[in-house]
Amino acid sequence: MPTDRVQLYDTTLRDGSQMEGISLSVEDKIRITRKLDELGLEWIEGGFPGSNPKDAEYFRRLRNIDLKNAKVSAFGGTRKPNITCETDANIQSLVAAETPGITLVGKASMYQVREILETSAEENLAMIADTISYFKKLGKTVFFDAEHYFDGFAADPDFSLQCLATAARAGADALVLCDTNGGMTTRSMLAAIEAAQARVNDVRLGIHCHNDAGLAVANSMAAVEAGVWQVQGCVNGYGERCGNADILTILANLKLKMGLNVVEDEQLARLTEVSNYVSELANMVPNAGAPYVGASAFAHKAGYHVAGIMKDERAYQHIDPGLVGNSSRVLVSELSGQRNLLMKLQELGIDYPLTQAEVRSLLEVVKEKESQGFQYEGAEASFELLVRRSLPGYRAPWELEDFVIVERRGRSHDRETQNEMLAEAMVKLSVEGQQQHTAHEGNGPVNALDGAVRKALVQVYPQLEHVKLVDYKVRILDSQAATGAKTRVLIESTDGNRYWTTVGSSTDIIEASWLALADALEYALIAAG
Known part of the structure; x- marks a missing residue:
């Protein structure tokens, strides 16, 4: 449900993927694009086609995908100093992406122009004007990301505003004010926004906040209240350093707190699903404390x-x-x-x-x-x-009689691996009145114990073959006790449809692991009915 009052622009696939620990495949990016489209976002920044073959492949595959709500923008910089758009390889990679939108980042700070680009103020303004004009002639929607605008405005407001005015004259559809270093306080940010509104009052403004001061969402909301039109952010607040503004928190705030119908009610109801879906593909642990969508939010x-x-x-x-x-x-x-x-x-x-x-x-x-x-x-x-x-009448599906763990050094002709440890578990269980005595060799004592128990149980409960342990956490509870400390073990399991977590605690880490493991397998049978 696009609204003329505010536009949501997602940059998870570009700025979000720059977060430490995230590496998205082309297929991951395609799947996230579809999910964000279902959520109802208006624009999705797909990546930087000139930066790597993976992003170039993403844009090639995107041509065959029918999106219902979103449009995709390719991201890149203004032309390099002292060359033309036609001879700039990065500019031509944006052309080859064949997206309806182009997002161009350009310097809006005199310090950045002088010290980082190592060019003149006049050449930087020419780079902005030439590149925007080039893509407008190709019929593209062009967003200009004014990089370092707020820091630049604080040091040299006239030059930063001149960069915005130049981009506006060249035909930019929106001027996105970027808190690139993420350190702006709200009052200072609003003063710089007010100055931009006064200087370029005929072009819509956008906001792009990083979270280095913990203010990305708050500053984004304040910018919207001040009249900014486009809001950029990333799912789950992913992004370089401390991350970007969380687009999911912003979306919920806009709709539920400000009454702006940026998405349909049915799409809003998928917010938690989208958060978990993207964190799964990004291989990131979901933030339980995330507003609205976190497991601890309510x-x-x-x-x-x-x-x-x-x-x-x-x-x-x-x-x-x-x-x-x-x-x-x-x-x-x-x-x-x-x-x-x-x-x-x-x-x-x-x-x-x-x-x-x-x-x-x-x-x-x-x-x-x-x-x-x-x-x-x-x-x-x-x-x-x-x-x-x-409860009365509850009967455990099995009883442990005993287990033994044996660890020994493996033998190998390879000098690098000759000292590796091997573990073997021997388990005695009573299952449905029958005694089962099994053994299993594994990669460490817990893996060996898991294998031995399953070997005994799957003969009676074949559904346990589908249960997998996906996470294993150990916490020392009283570190002052040194090697005699009490240990807590948490095990997360799944059967492919559900996830559940079990706990064990003991001064013996193997016993703590067994208690959590036994609960995991017993719960699997109960949950399956």
Whole structure:
């Protein structure tokens, strides 16, 4: 739902991919493009075709993709000093991209022109004018990213404003003011925006903020309130150094806080899905504390908070989580009250009629377990098992009788690998009344133990073949105890459809691992029904 009041421009595929640890394949970029199109964004910056073969291939493949809401812009710089657009290879790579939009970055800071480009003010202005005019003659929508505008304005406002005026005369469709170093405070930024509005009042302005001072989203929102038209950002706030403004937070704020219909309600409800989808493709751990879309965005731990939302969810939630595709969660910990526990049971679909005394008893068990190093906030599968095991009639699908781990040094003719350790686990289980005795060699003791247990269980529970361990975390709880410290292990598992986390705690890391592993496999059977 495009609105003339504000336009959303996503640069995840270019600026976001510059974040440390992110490397997107061409297929990743295509899939993210489709997802952002479904979300209803108006413009997607696809990348810099002149920078690498991967981006060039992306633009070639994009020609055969039908987007319903978004247009794609290719990103590049103004022509280089003292050459023409026709002879500049990077400019010609933008032409070859065949996108409806071109986003050109040019210097808007006298310091940057003099010290980084090492050219004159006159040549920089000519570079801006020539490049924008060149692409306008080709029928492109042209956005001019005024790089370092705010820092440049603070040092030499006349030159920075002259750069904007030059871009406007050359036909730029929008002038995007860039806080490239991400250090602007809101008041200083607004003063520079006001000056730009006064100088080029016939061309729309945009805002592009980095988050080095933690103000990217706040500054972007303030810019919109000041009349800026286009807002640029990245999904999940990805980007170089401390990241860019988070386009998902901005989108939700614009629609829910400012009443601007930048997307349809149905598209807004996919916001959490989009966040998780992109983080998965980027191979980045989702930020649980992300506004609107994070797993903790609507999580409640304090007992009096839970008591409040039991009466009215608005008591401690600024919006209905369902509007952005998220949901409320109640956390159970040593800080919990009985209401937390009751709401958590309801959330898990456990409707067994516990008495008040049973609820108190279960809460004491939780608190005792947490004093032993277990923590259920991030391991809700283990908490559900804890509850179910306390109910009458629950029968564990198997019982561990014993296990032994043997580690030895491997033998190899290769001098580089002769000292590698091998682990073998021998496990004795009782499964459906039958004793199973299995062994498995693995890459370390936990992997060997996992393999031995599965070998015994899949004969009776073949569905466990589809369960995979996707993450394994170890935390030392009392470091002052040195090698005798208590250890907490968290294991994340999936069956291809669901993900769940389990926890184990012990002074023995193998035992802690076993407790988390056993819960992971037992929960898989319960969750599968």
